[in-house]
Amino acid sequence: MAFNSELAKKLVEIYSPSGNENNIRNFIMDEIKDYVDEIEIDPLGNLIGRKKGKGKKIMIAAHMDQIGLMVTDIDDEGFLRFTNIGGISPFISLGQKVIFENGTVGVIFSEPVDNMGKLKLENMFIDIGVSNKEEAVEKINIGDICVYESGFSENDNVIFSKCLDDRIGCFVAIEAIKKIKSSNNDLYFVFTVQEEVGLRGARTSAYKINPSLSIAIDVTSTGDTPKAKRFAVGLNKGTAIKVKDNSILTHPKVKNLMIEIAEENNIPYQMEVLEFGGTDSGAIHLTRDGVPTGAISIPTRYVHSTVEMASKKDINSSVDLLVKLLEKSIEK
Amino acid sequence: MLLEKLTEASGVSGNEKDVRDIIIEEIKDYVDEIQVDKIGNVIAYKKGENSFPKLMITAHMDEVGFIITDIDDSGLLKFTTVGGIDERILVSKPVIVGKKQIPGVIGAKPIHLQKKEERLKALKLEQLYIDIGANSREEAEDLISIGDYAIFYSEYIEFGNDLIKAKALDNRVGCSLLIDLIKENTKFGFYAVFTVMEEVGLVGAGPATYTVEPEISIILEGTLCSDSPETDEHLIPTKLKKGPAISLIDRTTLFNINFRKYIVNIAEKNNIPYQFRKTSFGGNDSGKIHQTKEGSITTTISVPCRYIHSPISVMAKEDYENTFKLLKSILSEIKKGDF
Numbered sequence: 001m002a003f004n005s006e007l008a009k010k011l012v013e014i015y016s017p018s019g020n021e022n023n024i025r026n027f028i029m030d031e032i033k034d035y036v037d038e039i040e041i042d043p044l045g046n047l048i049g050r051k052k053g054k055g056k057k058i059m060i061a062a063h064m065d066q067i068g069l070m071v072t073d074i075d076d077e078g079f080l081r082f083t084n085i086g087g088i089s090p091f092i093s094l095g096q097k098v099i100f101e102n103g104t105v106g107v108i109f110s111e112p113v114d115n116m117g118k119l120k121l122e123n124m125f126i127d128i129g130v131s132n133k134e135e136a137v138e139k140i141n142i143g144d145i146c147v148y149e150s151g152f153s154e155n156d157n158v159i160f161s162k163c164l165d166d167r168i169g170c171f172v173a174i175e176a177i178k179k180i181k182s183s184n185n186d187l188y189f190v191f192t193v194q195e196e197v198g199l200r201g202a203r204t205s206a207y208k209i210n211p212s213l214s215i216a217i218d219v220t221s222t223g224d225t226p227k228a229k230r231f232a233v234g235l236n237k238g239t240a241i242k243v244k245d246n247s248i249l250t251h252p253k254v255k256n257l258m259i260e261i262a263e264e265n266n267i268p269y270q271m272e273v274l275e276f277g278g279t280d281s282g283a284i285h286l287t288r289d290g291v292p293t294g295a296i297s298i299p300t301r302y303v304h305s306t307v308e309m310a311s312k313k314d315i316n317s318s319v320d321l322l323v324k325l326l327e328k329s330i331e332k
Numbered sequence: 333m334l335l336e337k338l339t340e341a342s343g344v345s346g347n348e349k350d351v352r353d354i355i356i357e358e359i360k361d362y363v364d365e366i367q368v369d370k371i372g373n374v375i376a377y378k379k380g381e382n383s384f385p386k387l388m389i390t391a392h393m394d395e396v397g398f399i400i401t402d403i404d405d406s407g408l409l410k411f412t413t414v415g416g417i418d419e420r421i422l423v424s425k426p427v428i429v430g431k432k433q434i435p436g437v438i439g440a441k442p443i444h445l446q447k448k449e450e451r452l453k454a455l456k457l458e459q460l461y462i463d464i465g466a467n468s469r470e471e472a473e474d475l476i477s478i479g480d481y482a483i484f485y486s487e488y489i490e491f492g493n494d495l496i497k498a499k500a501l502d503n504r505v506g507c508s509l510l511i512d513l514i515k516e517n518t519k520f521g522f523y524a525v526f527t528v529m530e531e532v533g534l535v536g537a538g539p540a541t542y543t544v545e546p547e548i549s550i551i552l553e554g555t556l557c558s559d560s561p562e563t564d565e566h567l568i569p570t571k572l573k574k575g576p577a578i579s580l581i582d583r584t585t586l587f588n589i590n591f592r593k594y595i596v597n598i599a600e601k602n603n604i605p606y607q608f609r610k611t612s613f614g615g616n617d618s619g620k621i622h623q624t625k626e627g628s629i630t631t632t633i634s635v636p637c638r639y640i641h642s643p644i645s646v647m648a649k650e651d652y653e654n655t656f657k658l659l660k661s662i663l664s665e666i667k668k669g670d671f
Binding site: 018044084194197198201 | 547565566567580581584586587588589592610611612622623624625627628629
């Protein structure tokens with residue numbers, strides 16, 4: 001199966017940090033509108049596309065937000081101070097380019113620090129190349145959010161870019177929406193907001209939909225780089241079926257169903273036992289009276305950097321697994 | 333004065349009754365519906381000519397304080413803190429304990445008797461006790477019980493140029509603003525909710541929101557202010573006398589950007605000074621409110637208060653006035669579909 005690089009590239013290049021998911025929502029809406037029966041945007045901004053069916057309600061969640069940096073102060077010389085939106089590392093940020101919604105580009109640097117090990121975001125600033133505060137406020141206001149600016153790269157094997165977390169999950173959901181031939185299930189594809197700041201969009205959309213079963217699609221870390229912490233997940237070993245992370249122990253029914261379908265269809269897969277982190281599934285499974293929930297993960301190196309890397313084969317396997325799973329009639 | 337009465341009342345998280353009673357007495361003739369829910373929140377509704385979108389304005393009633401955990405043979409009380417209190421500020425503070433409002437002091441060994449290394453270290457909670465002047469366990473037990481709450485004793489005073497010092501400005505200042513707003517003849521109908529147990533994990537706000545189901549909410553707070561000269565400008569969360577602080581982000585909420593811009597626009601149009609709350613530390617009831625049921629839009633507007641979570645929090649009257657003006661302006665302008 002060919003890999004749809006064009007769609008992946010578009011998805012990662014759209015500016016949409018947590019709390020300001022407007023652009024990516026419009027893009028995804030346009031992508032899916034001809035393939036779903038109903039489309040809705042809820043109060044927090046989640047995009048919900050429904051493919052109607054007579055069977056059980058199934059919620060598929062992929063988050064559309066990305067990590068970013070919010071401006072908290074502008075000094076007299078026009079330097080911007082910032083706070084993090086989601087997991088922003090000072091070490092990864094140092095020397096990076098950032099871009100604001102209006103296209104303003106800046107670079108991140110820091111005050112002189114004696115010990116780089118103690119580098120903190122509060123000692124860092126964004127330089128947008130202006131000479132004073134007046135020039136700065138013409139472009140940027142306190143409260144504006146920027147994101148890392150970096151290109152999309154690929155070879156035959158992998159893609160790498162910023163915010164594969166979780167645009168590649170959105171990619172899997174979009175491709176699945178387009179590929180599903182027929183399903184008896186009542187499918188709710190939710191592109192959630194504010195995952196990076198605490199699974200917030202998933203919590204409220206799950207309440208609204210009240211699904212019988214749910215599947216989150218997100219990236220997961222890998223243990224296949226030099227001297228990495230021991231972790232069995234690696235690139236090119238297939239889609240990852242989540243067993244646990246810090247937010248959930250996936251429901252055995254959902255997990256086993258995924259394994260069964262992968263086996264039946266010869267879809268390469270690996271089991272993911274993650275000892276940190278969390279995904280939308282963590283919020284969804286605790287909604288109302290509880291929702292049996294699992295997660296399909298895309299193994300990704302260097303998560304929350306500008307060079308997150310994932311395998312095309314793994315991504316395609318994730319799409320295959322999701323399509324086959326959703327086409328199967330879920331009875332209970 | 334209302335703020336004096338509110339700040340001097342006792343309302344540690346889980347024991348908000350005295351504050352709740354004052355609030356109900358103040359607002360009951362001005363609202364159309366009022367109830368105390370199962371967990372202790374006050375939920376009132378004030379009708380207006382317009383009431384869409386469905387608006388909820390909240391302020392938490394509780395304050396940080398103490399609970400008595402043990403009484404020793406000599407009649408001294410051991411205690412623990414409720415909510416975030418810096419243990420280093422506790423020594424030598426007067427307190428009031430229990431329903432009978434027994435005065436006490438948090439004592440410690442005098443400087444003369446301390447060894448040099450003792451003087452260099454702040455006293456820990458387990459080294460402190462409350463002395464209510466009892467001579468024995470029995471004498472103390474006549475006055476208080478294990479499990480009783482205690483509050484800082486701190487008089488409301490006005491001082492300096494336009495400043496107020498009191499305990500519990502976080503968040504009696506929010507309660508006071510909300511009461512004043514209820515008494516104001518606004519055309520917009522809204523729910524006024526006074527929540528319990530914010531300081532111990534935003535406990536009351538969730539159930540209240542579950543009942544009210546607002547479309548948008550305004551959370552009123554007394555917030556962090558640390559505007560001393562040794563703090564780098566960009567690390568100062570808010571400043572006194574610079575107007576109401578509008579929140580950007582905190583640990584519990586990424587505040588809705590369009591609603592924030594809408595409020596900023598109203599402030600600018602009406603020449604009301606405002607500032608942004610420039611830190612992402614802390615959190616408030618909004619965290620629970622905006623994630624309840626199907627979700628809703630929230631904003632937080634705060635009066636900057638120095639030294640919060642201590643007996644001597646300080647605010648400026650003009651910030652109160654400007655916050656009130658901003659709230660009135662929002663209520664007179666808000667319409668469905670505005671943002």
